[in-house]
Amino acid sequence: MSNSSSDSCQVTDDGSDSYNLTLRIISVFVLLIVSFAGASITIFSSYIKFFRIHPIIINAGKYFGAGVILGTGFIHTLPGAMSALTDECLPDSWKEYESYAGLFAMIAVLLMQLIEVIAHHQLHRTPKKEQKIVVENIDSTPYVIPVEDCQQQGHSHGLSLLDEDRNRRITTYLLEFGIAIHSVLIGVTLGTEDGSTFVALFIALCFHQFFEAIALGAQIALLNNKSILPGIMMVIFYSFTTPIGIAIGIGVHITTYNPKSVAALLSTGILDAASTGILIYVALVDLIAAEMGPGAHRFFELKTRVKILYFIALYLGAAFMAVIGRWA
Template sequence: MKFNTIVSLASILSAIEAASVVYSIYPQQTAQPTQNVVFVTRTRDASSSSVTGQTTAITSCHYHGKTQFCVNGQGEEGVVVGAPTKTQDAPTEYTGCHAHSPQETFCIDPSGEEVQFQAEGEASESSGSSSGGKNCHFHAGVEHCVGGDAEEASCERVDRDYNIPLRIGLLFVILVTSGIGAFGPIFVRKLFNLSTDGIIFVIIKQFGTGVIISTAFVHLITHASLMWGNECLGELEYESTGTAITMAGIFIAFLIEYFGHRALQWRNNKALGTVKPVEDGSAEDDSITNKEAAQVQNNQVHGHHEHSLLMPKDKVSVTMMEVGIVFHSIIIGITLVVAGDSSFITLFIVILFHQMFEGLALGSRIAELEKTSMLNKLIMAFIFTIITPIGMAIGIGVLSKFNGNDKSTLIALGTLDSFSAGVLIWTGLIEMWSHDWLFGKLAHANAVKTAAAMFSLILGMLLMSLLGKWA
């Protein structure tokens, strides 16, 4: 009997103690029943999770950038999803925390709205659950993955299902579009006898100048830096490899133009030596007249950017411009085809406009070449027209073996992008921009032509730079 009495007393004391504990945790149970749901926190090890404590609020809320962090009752810091974007309006604590499921914890802000609290371990697990923490995307058609186990897996070739008939069909679309851009200015000038100094041609030329400059800086240099910085390439012993190759491209473009102009001067000087004045005031000339010889000499002495009598100096510049574009276009064709089907159509549309703009840029410069036969102009335009489809054909041929994150592939693409950027920087800045605006006819153009040319230049830069978001 005494034993039963003692047990009863012990039970009563335990109940009173439990009630006091509950009351200390829930002092306002009757006033605010919705604010007092138990918030269950979990501590995780490598293999399991378990319930270890409880709390009704998260406190010590603060911001890192635009993300709000708070601390729960177990001392775990986590992210508040749905927190105010204005930090001055944000509360420093949230109450009424409760669990909708073992993986989801919600609390109430002062206005009565729910926000989600994710402890650091839960946030990282949540972000990784949807895609394994691995995020893959394409740079210039070459897949690049970050997060999760991307460092180990991304360097291996990934087998994909490619829509080959679609790629073959769109090859001809690129061919036609490139041809329209490159041949268009040439035929328009020929058919309508347009002056290269007219406002229409000035607008086309300056738009092309903006396109070339943006191609060099926004497309090529950016793509090259991504190639040289790819994790699969490893750490470069010389960190400035890409920019050094770009500088080499600028220097080689300069050397070709310099020695090309020196060769033209030598030919002109040789032509000047063939002039034989006659006593009666006429001239007997095996190749050119006294008047033409004087013009050649005047151009050389004053350094005018004019066409020589034997061969236009600008043809060297346009040829260098085409060389840089050709290298770039081969890469574009290959990387377009090897891009996964998920991004292929988007990339194709962007490159379609890209080729049209580049074709206009090159075609407008080819069209204004003097003392160059129509056949030569058409050949130059034809080379640009077919080069991207050739790159696409190469890409289709290597689809079963291509690995964009292979070390040798990254080096090849990075080298071509860096070198092409150097060539187009020289051509765009020196032979196109400064030639037209500082030494050419735009230096003394009227206000209307100057404004139209400036607007077209900026438009070319902006549109081509916009395309750089996807290509």
């Protein structure tokens, strides 16, 4: 490593006071409100008549959000991971292999697939003899049909809905996990940002978090929970991720944070790469393919103009994140 490179990897203090702590503290509360508002829109619409929104609008928002999540993975987290894991301040052993970002993203994809398979396996382990459906005779006398008999007699519709709900629940939990990691990381970035780019980055992240929150909220709203409380708890959890990241960023900056240190570069790069794998997997497999792919029979039963609307919403979501990526 040359002397010039070594110097650029050290913490410097030129006596300037460009770090405005007040703005960082304000950003904590603003992003908290923005994230909560975006994720709550569809939740409240599903449970409160006053906030009721037409299903087509909600679904369009869901597909727009899928595009947002896909764009977040490709435009926001992957380039950040590649930049961090190929930085000149890393040891030569890391710079000799330029594909670490792709490697960690691929590992995250494979782990997500494995976790999803295990989760589905555990959910479907209920013994068939315990799964019964109560129906009524013509004379209103109730009787029980075992699941295997029910399936043979063509009464498996209820079970299909149950499986669909279980699958959607797993998808939603994995989606929130991936988004949470990403939100904490961008919060840390905002909290440690020192310079004139803070305001532009802050505004871009407000839009970013709002539309990402809409995507998550749309998925949570589809869980069909009996009460609004579980959905609100998931929204609150998500809403605090970016503010927590900002608070961490403020803390490490006060303690003379060096974003060019080996530890900072590796932790940021690896987590960004893992987040990339999670977001891209969930967007492509669980959101786009599952909702719009060959097996999505409900989607293909829709009117052509509605399907076109949903595709446009998907593309607009991805395009929006590509534009936001210019500043964030």
